[in-house]
Amino acid sequence: xxxxxxxxxxxxxxxxxxxxxxxxxxxxxxxxxxxxxxxxxxxxxxxxxxxxxxxxxxxxxxxxxxxxxxxxxxxxxxxxxxxxxxxxxxxxxxxxxxxxxxxxxxxxxxxxxxxxxxxxxxxxxxxxxxxxxxxxxxxxxxxxxxxxxxxxxxxxxxxxxxxxxxxxxxxxxxxxxxxxxxxxxxxxxxxxxxxxxxxxxxxxxxxxxxxxxxxxxxxxxxxxxxxxxxxxxxxxxxxxxxxxxxxxxxxxxxxxxxxxxxxxxxxxxxxxxxxxxxxxxxxxxxxxxxxxxxxxxxxxxxxxxx
Amino acid sequence: xxxxxxxxxxxxxxxxxxxxxxxxxxxxxxxxxxxxxxxxxxxxxxxxxxxxxxxxxxxxxxxxxxxxxxxxxxxxxxxxxxxxxxxxxxxxxxxxxxxxxxxxxxxxxxxxxxxxxxxxxxxxxxxxxxxxxxxxxxxxxxxxxxxxxxxxxxxxxxxxxxxxxxxxxxxxxxxxxxxxxxxxxxxxxxxxxxxxxxxxxxxxxxxxxxxxxxxxxxxxxxxxxxxxxxxxxxxxxxxxxxxxxxxxxxxxxxxxxxxxxxxxxxxxxxxxxxxxxxxxxxxxxxxxxxxxxxxxxxxxxxxxxx
Numbered sequence: 001x002x003x004x005x006x007x008x009x010x011x012x013x014x015x016x017x018x019x020x021x022x023x024x025x026x027x028x029x030x031x032x033x034x035x036x037x038x039x040x041x042x043x044x045x046x047x048x049x050x051x052x053x054x055x056x057x058x059x060x061x062x063x064x065x066x067x068x069x070x071x072x073x074x075x076x077x078x079x080x081x082x083x084x085x086x087x088x089x090x091x092x093x094x095x096x097x098x099x100x101x102x103x104x105x106x107x108x109x110x111x112x113x114x115x116x117x118x119x120x121x122x123x124x125x126x127x128x129x130x131x132x133x134x135x136x137x138x139x140x141x142x143x144x145x146x147x148x149x150x151x152x153x154x155x156x157x158x159x160x161x162x163x164x165x166x167x168x169x170x171x172x173x174x175x176x177x178x179x180x181x182x183x184x185x186x187x188x189x190x191x192x193x194x195x196x197x198x199x200x201x202x203x204x205x206x207x208x209x210x211x212x213x214x215x216x217x218x219x220x221x222x223x224x225x226x227x228x229x230x231x232x233x234x235x236x237x238x239x240x241x242x243x244x245x246x247x248x249x250x251x252x253x254x255x256x257x258x259x260x261x262x263x264x265x266x267x268x269x270x271x272x273x274x275x276x277x278x279x280x281x282x283x284x285x286x287x288x289x290x291x292x293x294x295x296x297x298x299x300x301x302x303x304x305x306x
Numbered sequence: 307x308x309x310x311x312x313x314x315x316x317x318x319x320x321x322x323x324x325x326x327x328x329x330x331x332x333x334x335x336x337x338x339x340x341x342x343x344x345x346x347x348x349x350x351x352x353x354x355x356x357x358x359x360x361x362x363x364x365x366x367x368x369x370x371x372x373x374x375x376x377x378x379x380x381x382x383x384x385x386x387x388x389x390x391x392x393x394x395x396x397x398x399x400x401x402x403x404x405x406x407x408x409x410x411x412x413x414x415x416x417x418x419x420x421x422x423x424x425x426x427x428x429x430x431x432x433x434x435x436x437x438x439x440x441x442x443x444x445x446x447x448x449x450x451x452x453x454x455x456x457x458x459x460x461x462x463x464x465x466x467x468x469x470x471x472x473x474x475x476x477x478x479x480x481x482x483x484x485x486x487x488x489x490x491x492x493x494x495x496x497x498x499x500x501x502x503x504x505x506x507x508x509x510x511x512x513x514x515x516x517x518x519x520x521x522x523x524x525x526x527x528x529x530x531x532x533x534x535x536x537x538x539x540x541x542x543x544x545x546x547x548x549x550x551x552x553x554x555x556x557x558x559x560x561x562x563x564x565x566x567x568x569x570x571x572x573x574x575x576x577x578x579x580x581x582x583x584x585x586x587x588x589x590x591x592x593x594x595x596x597x598x599x600x601x602x603x604x605x606x607x608x609x610x611x612x
Contacts, residue, residue, distance in 0.1 A: 085464070132438075132440050134438050134440065136459075137456065137459075137460065138463065140460050140464070143456050143457065143459070143460040146456055147453040147456050147457065150443065150449050150452055150453050150456075151449065151453065153442075153443075153449070154443065154446050154449040157444065158391070158446070
């Protein structure tokens with residue numbers, strides 16, 4: 001049993017890797033990332049490849065192993081890809097398609113779990129999102145994610161891989177500092193308040209987002225690897241206002257929390273990340289995917305995960 | 307005023323080129339195709355480049371001119387791309403994206419009219435197709451067309467080009483002989499009956515297709531170049547059964563025509579090309595796009611066009 005994790009040093013990748021290494025049934029794991037990393041691994045099951053999939057040598061090193069399961073998480077985040085479109089193109093589209101092609105050519109029909117994004121929808125305002133919501137990406141990042149979904153579905157139809165794409169919302173709580181994710185404020189809010197520090201929020205308290213902890217995302221990724229369903233899946237996520245999340249923080253860390261947060265809304269961030277409509281994800285729930293359960297559980301999971 | 311036509315030696319390309327050359331306002335035209343061609347051109351306005359866009363030299367030769375308008379028609383047809391996926395990938399995806407990128411980098415923000423296809427929808431059965439119908443391609447050809455639509459829309463959003471993708475149905479009447487198009491029977495039916503020859507039709511008389519003559523498609527392409535709307539457009543098309551088209555042939559060429567056609571349905575061709583649902587294209591009609599008008603006009607336009 002061989003598993004590949006790309007983008008293994010990233011926020012989601014590192015959480016997934018910890019989960020896989022903690023599971024004795026997990027078999028051998030190849031982790032690849034641009035960032036060298038010595039991961040705690042007493043089991044000897046982990047092999048780390050430092051390199052980029054956009055580099056033929058990096059791709060060849062990865063493709064030398066025959067994998068049963070692949071988690072393809074490596075990507076240039078949306079804000080960064082928008083500023084550096086050639087980099088975004090190389091990693092988010094070209095390297096992703098090249099990886100999928102190599103996996104399909106290997107002849108082992110691996111299970112491929114692709115970390116897609118709600119950025120495929122483009123601006124969402126008003127109508128609830130459901131399984132038939134059209135995809136109209138308004139960032140190059142989302143356009144490339146959608147193109148990769150289509151390529152993965154076609155390779156699945158042709159029989160080369162068994163692919164499933166999970167559309168992930170912004171995950172919390174990422175480490176502080178700019179990560180190139182436009183939705184970083186969601187994590188910054190949680191981390192600042194949990195640390196008792198004031199936070200100036202770039203969206204108002206009534207702004208609505210889709211929330212998911214990294215732990216919940218890892219559970220969904222691993223569930224996706226274990227089932228046979230294929231295609232594009234909109235994961236369930238908690239549809240919560242910023243005010244509801246602040247209330248859950250206050251319930252968790254004490255009423256003083258509410259006073260730490262002030263709002264200075266940025267129209268651009270509000271428009272792109274603060275007007276998310278309700279989400280109907282019954283199909284995904286029927287397949288066994290889940291959200292965090294409640295705002296309180298989200299806060300607990302998001303801040304316990306490191 | 308410089309216009310580029312790719313795939314200029316193809317069925318649609320040649321019809322478009324004739325139309326552009328017949329229009330004295332048309333300016334200079336660069337035509338590119340793998341097939342060398344000496345097109346009748348008394349005006350000296352046409353330059354023919356023999357080469358493939360999937361060849362860096364061919365692409366560079368094309369990109370040496372600054373274009374105001376681009377008609378990107380070159381593609382490997384669906385049946386052929388399914389049998390030779392590497393060829394389909396190289397032309398229908400890689401070369402198409404490379405062309406779009408070069409056009410966007412030129413700084414002239416050209417109008418790009420991309421010949422997309424109803425293959426983006428995948429199997430259509432039952433529900434009418436409309437502007438929000440999800441795209442679920444079931445051929446690699448359709449997957450690549452959809453990916454190219456997304457890339458073009460993103461380059462348009464970024465300001466590099468002004469792109470519009472027209473989703474074309476099977477066009478009639480293509481010259482006889484295998485062209486790699488699964489919908490070739492539509493053309494073979496028209497040409498055989500018009501020539502007074504018997505025709506064994508691979509779908510039944512109740513099979514429904516979307517029909518458009520090449521002349522109508524050319525008018526729609528040229529209209530697309532002249533307006534400012536961008537995005538993915540499902541063109542209007544006549545939703546007719548094979549029996550209705552045979553009746554129009556009988557009305558045009560005489561009642562004996564009906565006896566020339568026998569039916570030996572192929573389940574595969576019926577499934578992919580003979581169960582097309584009604585088409586609601588009001589948005590496209592409001593933009594000035596049109597179908598042939600009636601079965602009789604379709605027959606006349608399809609068979610007069612050479």
